[in-house]
Each structure stands twice: as structure tokens, then as C-alpha cells.
Amino acid sequence: MKREFSLLVFDWDGTLMDSEARIVASMQRAMRTLALDPLPAPAIRRIIGLGIQEAVCSLYEGADHDFVARFAAAYREAFMHGENVAQQLFPGVGDVLDELERDGYLLAVATGKGRAGLDRGLEATGLAPRFHATRCADESRSKPHPAMLEELISVCGVTPTATLMIGDTTFDLEMARNAGAAAIGVSYGVHPEAHLQALSPLTILDRITDLPAWLRDYRAAA
Numbered sequence: 384m385k386r387e388f389s390l391l392v393f394d395w396d397g398t399l400m401d402s403e404a405r406i407v408a409s410m411q412r413a414m415r416t417l418a419l420d421p422l423p424a425p426a427i428r429r430i431i432g433l434g435i436q437e438a439v440c441s442l443y444e445g446a447d448h449d450f451v452a453r454f455a456a457a458y459r460e461a462f463m464h465g466e467n468v469a470q471q472l473f474p475g476v477g478d479v480l481d482e483l484e485r486d487g488y489l490l491a492v493a494t495g496k497g498r499a500g501l502d503r504g505l506e507a508t509g510l511a512p513r514f515h516a517t518r519c520a521d522e523s524r525s526k527p528h529p530a531m532l533e534e535l536i537s538v539c540g541v542t543p544t545a546t547l548m549i550g551d552t553t554f555d556l557e558m559a560r561n562a563g564a565a566a567i568g569v570s571y572g573v574h575p576e577a578h579l580q581a582l583s584p585l586t587i588l589d590r591i592t593d594l595p596a597w598l599r600d601y602r603a604a605a
Contacts, residue, residue, distance in 0.1 A: 385601065385604065386544050386545065386547075386565055387545060387602070388488070388545055388546065388547045388565070388598070389487075389488065389489060389541050389545045389546075390488070390489045390490075390491060390535070390536065390539050390541045390545055390546045390547070391483060391488050391489070391490055391491070391546075391547050391549060392490075392491045392492070392493050392532060392535055392546060392547070392548045392549065392564075393490070393491070393492050393493075393549050393550070394432065394492075394493065394494060394548075394549065394550035394551060394552070394555045394572075395492055395494035395496055395501060395504065396431060396432065396494065396495070396496065396573075397431060397432065397550075397551035397552065397569075397571075397572030397573045398473075398549060398550050398551045398555075398569055398572060398591070399472060399473065399476050399492075399510075399591070400470055400471070400472055400473070400504060400508075401470060401471055401472070401473050402470040402504075403428065403431065403572075403573055404468050404469075404470070405462065405468040405469070405470045406427070406431055406462070407424045407427045407428065408461075408468045409458055409461035409462040409465065409468075410422075410427045410458060410461075411427070412457075412458075412461040412465055413454055413457035413458040413460075413461050416457040416460075416461070417453060417454060417457055422442060426442065427442070428573045429573070429574070430442060431495070431552065431573045432495045432526060432550070432551075432552035432554040432555065432573070432574075433495050433520070433525050433526060433554060434495050434520030434521065434524075434525030434526075435454075435455045435458060435459070435495075435497065435520070435521075436451050436455060436520075436525070437495075437520075437525040438495070439451045439454045439455065459497065459499070459500070462500060463499065463500065463503070470504075472508055472510075473571070473590075473591050474590075474591075474592070475590070475591060475592035476510075476591055477508075477509075477510070478592070479591055479592055479594055479595060480510065480513045481513075482595045483594070483595060483598075484513060486595070486598070488598075489515045489539050489541070490513055490514050490515060491514055491515055491516045491517060491518075491535045491538075491539060492514055492516075492517040492518070493517075493518050493526070493531040493532055493535060493548070493555075493558070494517070494518070494519055494520070495519075495520045495525060495526055495554070496519055496520065497519055497520065497521040498519045498521055498522055500519075501517060501519050505517075515538075515539055516535050516538045516539055517535075518531040518532075518534055518535055519531075525554075526552075526554035526555060526557070526558040527553075527554045527555075527557030527558045527561060528558065528561065529558055529561035529562035529563075531558065532546070532548060532558050532559065532561075532562040532564060533562050536562070536564070543562055543563035543564045544563065544564070544565075546559075546562070546564040546565070547559075547564065547565050547566065547567065547585075548562075548564055548565070548566040548567075549566070549567055549568075549569065549594065550566065550568065550569070550572075551568065551569045551570075551571070551572020551573055551574060551579075552572065552573060552574045552579075553574055553578050553579060553581075553582055555568075556568060556579060556582040556584055557582065560582065565585055566582075566584045566585065567584045567585045567586050567587065567588060567594075567597075568580075568582075568584045568586075568587040568588070569587065569588050569589075569591065570587050570588065570589050571589065571590070585601070
């Protein structure tokens with residue numbers, strides 16, 4: 384039996400916001416601030432989507448609490464104030480959210496970003512009013528732990544089976560699986576499509592603008 388979705392939860396970086404270049408540049412700046420050799424972009428891309436603490440521990444195995452804290456502070460400073468690398472919404476995001484809202488869906492965000500970074504992005508893009516609720520890794524647990532999604536499900540008053548996660552990383556898809564929710568991937572983000580396919584999402588979209596039509600087709604086939 385197919386699910387009937389009422390809550391759509393979006394990842395932010397790599398799904399709604401094209402911020403990969405800024406994240407990579409900010410991570411490399413943080414490394415230089417701590418007198419570390421900057422890691423190459425592919426190594427950094429693979430941890431985008433994790434909370435900053437989990438990302439640092441993944442990049443630097445055995446990192447202690449002090450190192451993680453100093454790195455996190457350097458990264459946040461670089462991302463918020465130090466790097467001028469442009470970031471922007473993927474084409475059509477605003478129109479897609481408007482259409483989904485008109486179709487009666489509840490919309491939410493679950494992101495590995497910190498609260499300050501997400502709020503800044505929501506304000507800059509004007510998207511804050513579109514979302515019924517948001518959760519960040521510094522106020523919950525990092526993906527792929529299900530806590531962020533479970534909290535959003537509770538706040539929105541729905542069930543896991545009525546929830547669809549949309550994201551560009553395996554962390555998003557694993558979080559959905561761990562929470563008992565469904566998931567779809569997007570192919571234009573930071574994780575390769577083959578890695579997403581291995582987690583059996585309902586589909587993988589090449590453009591976020593394909594989402595409303597896919598949802599209509601999915602509902603019609605139910």
C-alpha cells in the first residue's frame with residue numbers, strides 16, 4: 384500500500400540551497416586558521432550534511448573535544464563572516480514551495496547546519512514563512528540519527544508514514560529510514576546518485592522543480 388504524505392521535510396544545503404562551494408571554502412579556511420593543511424574538496428563534500436561536530440570527527444579521526452570546539456568555532460566564523468563565496472537557492476525553489484503549500488502539504492526543514500546559519504539563510508531568502516517547523520543539528524542529534532525528523536513529526540502532528548524526507552545525501556535517506564519515514568533523493572547535490580540509489584529511495588529527482596508533479600503522479604497511482 385502506498386503512503387499518503389502530509390509532511391514534506393527538506394534538507395537545506397544541497398537540496399534547497401546551492402551552498403557546496405561556500406561550505407568547502409569555509410571548511411578549508413577553518414583548516415588554515417588552525418594551521419592545518421586544507422583537505423581537498425572531495426573529502427569535504429562527503430561530510431556535508433552532518434552536524435559540525437560529527438563532520439570534524441569524520442575528517443579527523445580521534446579528534447578530542449577541544450580540537451572539535453576550536454574547529455567548529457573557526458568554521459562558523461568563516462561561513463558567517465569570512466567567506467564571500469556566493470550561495471543561492473536552486474532554480475525554482477520558491478515556486479515549488481509555494482505550489483506545495485497550496486496543495487496542502489506541511490513543509491519543514493531538517494539540516495546539519497547550526498541554528499544561526501539556517502536562520503540567516505531563511506531570512507536572506509525570505510523562505511522562513513514557508514516552513515511549519517525547522518530543526519538543526521546543534522539543537523538535536525546529527526543525521527543520520529532520527530531525532531530531528533522525529534521531533535518535526537511530533538511538532539507537526541503527523542505520523543512517520545505520512546512523512547516524506549527530501550535530500551541530497553545518504554545521511555538524509557538513512558535518517559528517514561531510521562525514523563520510519565519515506566524518502567526521495569536529488570541527484571544535483573553532494574552525494575553521488577549511485578550512493579543514494581543504494582538506500583532505495585522512492586525516486587531520485589534531477590531538479591527540485593520536478594517534485595510537485597512527482598507527488599501528484601504518486602498520489603494518483605495510490
